[in-house]
Amino acid sequence: MENLPLHFESVFTVDCIIFGFDEGELKILLIERNEDPFKGWFALPGYFVENTESIESAAERILYESTGLKGIYMEQFHTFGALGRHPQGRVITVAYYAMIRLTNQKDLKPVTNNLAKQAVWMPVKDMPELAFDHSRIFRKGFEKIRNKISYQPIAFELLPEKFTLTQLQHLYEVILNKKLDKRNFRKKMLAYDILKELDEKQKGVSYRAAKLYKFDKRKYAKHFNKELSFSKD
Amino acid sequence: MENLPLHFESVFTVDCIIFGFDEGELKILLIERNEDPFKGWFALPGYFVENTESIESAAERILYESTGLKGIYMEQFHTFGALGRHPQGRVITVAYYAMIRLTNQKDLKPVTNNLAKQAVWMPVKDMPELAFDHSRIFRKGFEKIRNKISYQPIAFELLPEKFTLTQLQHLYEVILNKKLDKRNFRKKMLAYDILKELDEKQKGVSYRAAKLYKFDKRKYAKHFNKELSFSKD
DNA sequence: TTACTTAGTGTAAAAAATACACGTATATTA
């Protein structure tokens, strides 16, 4: 640390768009701020990055502290550093998105701490205006995902481990905000060859039960030449 | 600036991959470092971001200081913040790429200053190992471009203002690193409807001269719903 | 005028995306 010109230092943070899918709705995790500035406003979960951790570690830590979850698909999508985005001074923010499985929502206890009065799962369609420039960050991240999902199936982490093709289609429809054709959707999804058909059917529905499928990471990696995991910076 | 927890400050910089296309080769601008660490190594042009400028401004400034050019297509593509990427301490780097027109290369005087002994246009195919983790940054940026160009025509800034379709095809071939079919390439490129055919032919060739075309920003914006310019963070 | 070099062009085949409808299985209820 001897030669670095320290007068160039800036405060910087990680903010996270944490997506969940519950009751047929796409939701994101927001905290309600308990401190000025923007006291009482909703904001993306975020935190300062320590000088002893990588940015990914910081993002993982925030995800963990916000949801108690680890090992989640997470992707850095943009860094925001406009002047004036924080009223108290220059702050650089690296933004990530993550997708998590909301089925055991009971296990997920959104944080309450001195900064956050409460944390809530907010349906994307009901999003209020957020603190700082977080609305803008959200829009940019959401657009990225919408874009990406069109050519790369990345949404499985949002579903329960076992899911039906109809559930998967509903998820796509919510993210893309349009109706999809059932037969074409299934054809295309199966053609990706990344799903494993199970010998099991869904339970507890009052109509013909659908087959369950699992996401197959091995096949995914084979076809998309990518691991579904953190990238190392 | 009153309440920000300053002990979270980090040093951070912008690095730039500046592409040029010259003599049928894709090149990037590198500086040869004149200072430790990595004295004598080649590195991406980069600099510290001041607390009084946005990240984009810093990137523009670096581009200007490295090449004397302004108003160039530039895109942020990733932020690198691994521990240990700088031997003297924690440094966060926001990476951009830019594409510039190398035809008036005489006007471009790569910087010489105390940090940089010299600046050179290095053919991508001859890239040496770079200082810090710059090789990795370069690979990531190059991959992004290669990816993007496949579905969005962004390479015009590399060509002279007026160019032939064959020149454009050569550029694509160099970036994608594969031969393309002439008829299919032209068909597809013209179908984008972003080129303006000029009433003019190339000069000074010892064979049949080809028609010249111009990139049409208006049409581009119309089709891709995007301005070819800086985004404001 | 001839030789040389690149420009410029079309069509057929294959692959991918889209549009579209009905019989089947299961649970519920009358």
Next chain:
DNA sequence: TAATATACGTGTATTTTTTACACTAAGTAA
């Protein structure tokens, strides 16, 4: 146990996009 209601699961024809492929035309140079 029969009727009803609900979502399941499937195939084909059409259109669009992508790919493969080769020759004549124009201009320069000798």
